[in-house]
Amino acid sequence: MARKSAVTAVEAQWGDGNIVEKKGSRRLYFDFYYLGQRVEISSGLKNTPENLRKARYWLDRQMDKMRDGSFRFGEAFPNATPEKLELFSRLEGTTVTAKPQHVLFDKYLARWYSTVWTEYQEPKKTDYKCSIESQIIPFFRGMTFFQINRTVVKSFVKQLCHLRGKKKGQPLSRQRVDNICHPLRAIWRDACDEHRWDLPDPFEKIHEAFPAKSSGGEFEIIESGETELIRNDRDPLRYGEFQLILEKLDPWYQPVAELMILTGMIASEMAGLTRQHLKEGYILVRRSVSRGVEKIGNKTAFRRRDIRITRAIQERLNVLHQRTTGGRRLATSKSGKFLTAGGFYKAWVKAEKAAGVRHRVPYCLRHTFAAWSLIIDMKPLRLYQLMGHASKQMVYEVYGNYVEKLEQDREEILAFFGEDFVG
The missing domain is CATH 1.10.443.10 (Intergrase catalytic core)
Structure with missing residues (x-):
């Protein structure tokens, strides 16, 4: 009789998730939704009033963790079936929210490469990786997404330069700078979407830090008497x-x-x-x-x-x-x-x-x-x-x-x- 009253009480849905007893078993079960999946899993506790309170308290704490992004299914239920552990491990790797203060740019990038980047087509795929490996990672390695703000992004743009060849150390063209910023924007926005972050856009007014606009390509200024001629490497030919x-x-x-x-x-x-x-x-x-x-x-x-x-x-x-x-x-x-x-x-x-x-x-x-x-x-x-x-x-x-x-x-x-x- 005690068992029946306990079940009746928990089936009334207290907060997020339920604690129930399944037919044919005298154990209490957790019943809740996580990452769009319904979870029904044993608590290992017999159905008694005392165990009901313990289970309810424990489940409420787990629901709090789900809301702040710190819940991990494998840690909460290490004895779950391998299928369930694999499923939630995969889902958590792409959708569980985490605070921007705790996510390092280069750590997130490793997962971005294995998911988003693989879907790009050539030559965009190769161009993005070239910009990321040569210019973006060296600057943002070790930074969290919380640290990446407008000031930091503008500083990144202003220090961009040729890394090799005769022009090593010289500023890049406006077009090249813009091309490098494309994958950086993509990574930032994908991370914000994935983790549900509502952060200020660090790319707002980024073009203020870009090199002076020209008609395209590299250019040089040649003194000619009292005037200056701008020579562009895309100038039309005679x-x-x-x-x-x-x-x-x-x-x-x-x-x-x-x-x-x-x-x-x-x-x-x-x-x-x-x-x-x-x-x-x-x-x-x-x-x-x-x-x-x-x-x-x-x-x-x-x-x-x-x-x-x-x-x-x-x-x-x-x-x-x-x-x-x-x-x-x-x-x-x-x-x-x-x-x-x-x-x-x-x-x-x-x-x-x-x-x-x-x-x-x-x-x-x-x-x-x-x-x-x-x-x-x-x-x-x-x-x-x-x-x-x-x-x-x-x-x-x-x-x-x-x-x-x-x-x-x-x-x-x-x-x-x-x-x-x-x-």
């Missing part, structure tokens, strides 16, 4: 400069460079170009290859574009067709594998030096395409569509830099592109 480089460029890469300057395509888009992407007089820009990984789709939705094949473009495509007979890809390395930005860059720099032309990165060919198109009076509306941008503003702000005396090259540029380009 027509004569391009011809000098082309003469010294490895013949294998000559038609590739010409197609890039005739279309505004970049090396990764050229690498993704196949025979199937030439249809009804157009180049369909649909794929790219970066770090040897083919990506279906483009950098943005606007980069998916159709480029009309002019006579000049067709001539270069014919060269690629002839030397890759039977192959699927049109622009490849000499070995027949994917064309790589690194391989093209090495050939480009070698040709620059031989031609005695100021250094620019191959991305300048895209800027040159824009500058040359504008100089032969292509309408900005058509140009930004050809380049795959969302608005004309991008054309003016990024590619609209004035190139001294470029207007003198107008007739040569028009002949190079062909009348059917602007027609």
